[in-house]
Amino acid sequence: MRDLDRATILFCLMTPLCLTGVALQAQEKPIGVEVEMIQSDEVKLPAEFRVALYENLVQQLHRKGTFENVYRDGDRNAVGRPDTIVLHTNVKGFKQGSERTRQVTTVAGATSIHVHCRFSDTGGHTLLERDIEGKVHFFGGNLKATSDFAKKAASVARGITIPAHPKPADRAATLDQPASASMR
Amino acid sequence: MLRSLVGVLTAFLLVPAFGQMKADYQLGTITDVVARTNGSPEDSVTSYDISLRVGSTLYVVLYTPPLGAGTPQYAAGRELLVKVGEKTVRFNDMLGESREVPIESSSPLEPAGESIEADPPQAPVKATLVIGATGVKDNSNGSLTLEKGNLRFVHSKDTVDIPAPSITDLITGSDSQRVIRGTAGTISMFGPYGSGRFLSLFRSKLDTLTLQYRDPDGGLHGLIFTMSVGRAELLKRQLVAQGAHTTVETQKSSEQGTSKVSETTEQKP
Numbered sequence: 398m399r400d401l402d403r404a405t406i407l408f409c410l411m412t413p414l415c416l417t418g419v420a421l422q423a424q425e426k427p428i429g430v431e432v433e434m435i436q437s438d439e440v441k442l443p444a445e446f447r448v449a450l451y452e453n454l455v456q457q458l459h460r461k462g463t464f465e466n467v468y469r470d471g472d473r474n475a476v477g478r479p480d481t482i483v484l485h486t487n488v489k490g491f492k493q494g495s496e497r498t499r500q501v502t503t504v505a506g507a508t509s510i511h512v513h514c515r516f517s518d519t520g521g522h523t524l525l526e527r528d529i530e531g532k533v534h535f536f537g538g539n540l541k542a543t544s545d546f547a548k549k550a551a552s553v554a555r556g557i558t559i560p561a562h563p564k565p566a567d568r569a570a571t572l573d574q575p576a577s578a579s580m581r
Numbered sequence: 582m583l584r585s586l587v588g589v590l591t592a593f594l595l596v597p598a599f600g601q602m603k604a605d606y607q608l609g610t611i612t613d614v615v616a617r618t619n620g621s622p623e624d625s626v627t628s629y630d631i632s633l634r635v636g637s638t639l640y641v642v643l644y645t646p647p648l649g650a651g652t653p654q655y656a657a658g659r660e661l662l663v664k665v666g667e668k669t670v671r672f673n674d675m676l677g678e679s680r681e682v683p684i685e686s687s688s689p690l691e692p693a694g695e696s697i698e699a700d701p702p703q704a705p706v707k708a709t710l711v712i713g714a715t716g717v718k719d720n721s722n723g724s725l726t727l728e729k730g731n732l733r734f735v736h737s738k739d740t741v742d743i744p745a746p747s748i749t750d751l752i753t754g755s756d757s758q759r760v761i762r763g764t765a766g767t768i769s770m771f772g773p774y775g776s777g778r779f780l781s782l783f784r785s786k787l788d789t790l791t792l793q794y795r796d797p798d799g800g801l802h803g804l805i806f807t808m809s810v811g812r813a814e815l816l817k818r819q820l821v822a823q824g825a826h827t828t829v830e831t832q833k834s835s836e837q838g839t840s841k842v843s844e845t846t847e848q849k850p
Contacts, residue, residue: 434801444752444791445711448803452713469800497757500770500781536767538758540711540805 424558429466429481430458435512437488446491446510449540450531453547454484461551482524482557484550485515489528496538507532508539514550516557527553609635609663609672610786611656612809613707629653630685634811635665637690642670642682659785706812708790710734713804714741725806725816730823732792734806743804747794748825753813754789788813792825 435442435450451470458467468475475481490511498506509532516525531546533539613632628645631653646653664671669681705724712719716739723736732748734741770777790806790813806813821827 443754444750445754445756445789445805448791448793448805449712451801452803456712469796469802471795472798472800474798497781497784501778 425480425561426463427480427482427557427559428464429468429475429478430464430554431468431472431475431481431483432458432470433483433485434470435486435488437491440488440491442488442491443493445540446543447488449543450486450488450510450512450546453544454486454550457544457547457551458554461555463551463555477519479519480559481519482559483517483519484554485517486550487513487515489513493539494533499533499535503535507534508542510542510546512546512550514553516554518559524559525553525557529553605664606662607635607665609633609640609661609670610810611653611659611661612639612811614653614656631656631682633663633670634690635663638665638687639690640665640670640687641685643685644682656785705735706808706816708734708806708808708812710736710741711789711805711807713802715802717741725808727816727819727823732820743792743794745820746824747796748792748820749795749801750791750793751817751820751825751827752791752829753817754791755810756787756789756807757784758787758807786810790816 432451432454435447437447455467455469458464466474466481468481488510490509492507492509494506494508496506509530511528511530514527514529515523517523529546529549531542531544531549533541533545610633611631612634615630615632617628617630628643631642631644633640633642644653661672665684666681669683671679671681674680705726708723708725710717710719710721710723714734717723717734717736721736721739723734723739726733726735727745730745732743732745734743766780769780772780787807788810790808791803792806793801793803795801808816817825817827
């Protein structure tokens, strides 16, 4: 009877541990990221801000070192890579301040940009969505708000994981099995 | 009664005289400032060749700043009222004192509205790369030239070449920057009695040139340049003539109503 109790307790303890292990194994860090060009469907964004947002994003993702490869919009090298995620961005709000006003008054003239960021896998499935704000309050030109946004977005990208992809050997094995058994 | 009538008549006579005085002065824009040195690097700069655009004429005047009046290196883009004489240009300095500088040369500027092919080959344009070039630090000063269908930016030993046909969008804009900037500008902001804030009021105008292009792998790049007033639109016209694409028509073609540039609108992949 005692043996049965012990076995039950052991089973109860081990089962969650095993399931956690399986769940952890099923997630992996993406190796690459493709940055899509900044969209601004709802607000009118000056061209220099659009380009500065995009370039700062690429720079910051490189600098953080989270991803081995940072691909630009339309880069053919990113095609057909399941270990790559895609960053879609859409500007939701923009307030252009004034550098002169900031320097003269200290409290007024701030520039702020609100951007909706969506990280997806190459299949288009959303992995993470977040609204990120970039702003400049005192020092620097208006474009510094884009750098602030890019730093925050690159930090958010660090925590993203994607479903594990089967290794080549496993993939060959799964080809013989029904489609429902393969992992995606 | 007679005295008041004479007073009113005198006032009426003086009005056109003031109007004439104001009409003599025109709005001019400083487009370039070149320091003169005597050859040896030890010599401090004492005078400057200042290019001044007034109407459709470009004047080059010799300016020698008075002692303690600061240096005009960063005056490009500044606008001021000037009175152009036969051999001199008169203007009021920041303290309101009238000054006269000799004209070294004058040349007519090409009026807007002529054909794109008539644009003369452009000399290197001093520009600042704000962001975007791989291998070149942001906010680097250098020169922009158009050579053999390539837009070339040179900063010390680094060179960036962009083929004009690979440019998918080309947009000009305007901006301004603090006259006293850099480290000195930052330190000056902490000046006593709000002097730093006062200095922040003095800003010079700039042109911005924003372009997007695709590399051989299809990757999209963006670049932002700033340069003296009036240079960006000229550079844009020349780039469009050499095969660059733009989503915003150049000033010249929009005035003429031609469809030459509108045919070259951005084609997204």
